[in-house]
Every structure is written in C-alpha cells, then in structure tokens.
Amino acid sequence: MQSFNFKKLTSDAATAFNRAVQYTEEKLGSAEKTELDAQFENLSERADKTKIWTEKILKQTESVLQPNPNIRLEEFVYNKLEKLDPSVKRPAEKETNHEILGVSLVGAGYDIGPGTAYGTALIKCGETEQRIGHAEKECMHKVHSHFLIPLRTFLDGDMKTIQKERKILETKRLDLDACKNRLRKAKSQESHTNAEAELRIAQSDFDRQTEITKLLLEGVSSAHANHLRCLNDYVEAEMFYYGRSYEMMQSLQKDLSSSVLANPGINMTQLYPDIPNNTMSSNGAAARKARVLYDYDAANSRELSLLADEVIMVVDTVAEGEWVVVERGAQRGRVPLTYMEFIN
Secondary structure (H helix, E strand, O other), X not given: OHHHHHHHHHHHHHHHHHHHHHHHHHHHOOXXXXXXXXXXXXXXXXXXXXXXXHHHHHHHHHHHHOOOHHHHHHHHHHHHHHHHOOOOOOOOOXXXXXXXXXXXXXXXXXXXXXXXXXXXXXXXXXXHHHHHHHHHHHHHHHHHHHHHHHXXXXXXXXXXXXXXXHHHHHHHHHHHHHHHHHHHHOOOHHHHHHHHHHHHHHHHHHHHHHHHHHHHHHOHHHHHHHHHHHHHHHHHHHHHHHHHHHHHHHHHHHHHHHHHHOOOOOOHHXXXXXXXXXXXXXXXXXXXXXXXXXXXXXXXXXXXXXXXXXXXXXXXXXXOOOEEEEEEOOEEEEEEHHHEEEOO
C-alpha cells in the first residue's frame, strides 16, 4: 500500500513538473501550443464577459438598494454566517430613510399640535413617508429574491463550475502538448512508441474535456435568458414602487394644496417665497406663472376661459381653496386650481 502511494505521488509530481516545463517553454516561445477552435474561444470570451458584468451589476444593484456601506458589510457577514450555521439569527430589519423621516414628521406634528393646519400637514406628510418606506421595503425584498439571488446563484454555481472545468481543460491541454513535445524529442524506437501511447491517451482526455467544457459554455445562453426574466422582474418591482410613491405623493400634494389654499391667512408670497420680488401682477400683488393643462370654458362673468398650454399669471387665491385668480393681459378671472401647472 505504501509502495502504491509512493508511486502515485511520484507520478503526480512528474506530471506537475512536465506541465510547469511546458507552460514555461510556451511563455518563452520555445514550445508549440495547441489552439482551440474559434467557436470555443468565442464561447469562452462570452462567459468571461458574462461573469465580469454580472459581478458588477450585482454589486451596483446592492449599492442602490442599500447605499450605506456599513450596513452592506453587515449583511454580507450575516450571509456568510448563515451558510456556515443556519441557526444564526439576523438582527431586526432596519428602517428605511423614508420611515425614519416619517416618524420625525409625525412626532413633530403631534408636538406642534394636530389641531393646527401645520401640525396636521406634518402628520399627513409623515404618514405618507412611512407608507413610501413600506413600499420601498417591498421593492427591496422583490429585487433581492427575483434579481439578486438568481444572479448570485449563477455566479456561485454555474459560473464556478465553468471556471473549474476550464482549469481542468488547461491542464489537459498542457499534458497533451507535453506529450507532443516528448514525441518530437524521442530518439529510440521504444521511447517513440511510449510517447505515442501517452499522446493518444492525452489526446483522448483533452478531447473529452473540451466537449464537457464546451457544453457548459454553451449553457451560458440559457443563463442569459434567465437573467433577462430576472431583469424584467427587477424593472416591474421598481416600476410598482415608483408608481405607488408617485400616487401617494400626488394625493398628499393635492391634500396639502387644498388645505393651504383654504386658509385665508396665506397669500401667494407666503405660499411661494421663491418668487422674485419684481414678478408682480397688474394690481401690484405677487404673482406666479402657470401653464394651463386643459381647455376651460368660463361658467360666468367672474371666471376666465382658457386654452390648454397657455401661460398665464396666477395672482391670488380664493378662500374656497379650489380656485385661483389669474390674469391674461388685461383680462382677469377665476379658474380651478386643478387646471394649472405652476412653472418654476
């Protein structure tokens, strides 16, 4: 048994030495190298590009979902610990920045006074920010499960297998070229016969490993198709999140606008403090430009008919909260606030 192990160890050492010699001579240009066909090389290049860009996409997506590098490091450590010991428990999920802001706004609203207009507005803003934070968490979970995990599984599974088989193929290629080199240098008939036998075995091993590696490389096409589906899931998750956020903020903006305009103690200068001092209406009041969103036909003499895409001046608000007073040249009248889009 000891003799067998010693012989195997000696054989392995000799093989490793021959590979090292062959590799060195190839680098020095004194030995020939078996080249793989163009199709195989193209498949290998595609696999390399897929690996590099998948790693970059994975890293950058994680940065988008969690900008804080310390928290990303913490999650990375827990991922590793969970693989070693599934019983490891993660800490409670951290609040998003929207949720933290929401808590502060709600707290400020109740402290200032929920019965006041400002306090009520703070509470409404805070509750909306918290709902946006919940939607953000849902989006993060979907992106993690439907996009990040499949990409990471591909890198840790299929791609590692491909890399492993390519390394084996390279060793088989070195063995093959070393056998070819020994055959060329053989001087006696016996050494020539032995070199030919070794070459046939090495050629067979190399061809078999080439086919195995080629099949794995061709499988990258299936990985691309799967990644495309994952990318679609990612876009859908982002679309749903931003769509829900837009709807919530739009509803909040309408609610706050109604509350602000319903307060007779607020004028246009207070509502839009960034308006330049020299932007004035014909009667000297602060005004702001707005674009008409839809055609509007005046219902009475106090209102003003407008056409879509007109640019007019909003000069005053009405106590009802849903109307503003606008000017167009020498004409003046009321129109619904919802027909206006203020221009910054």
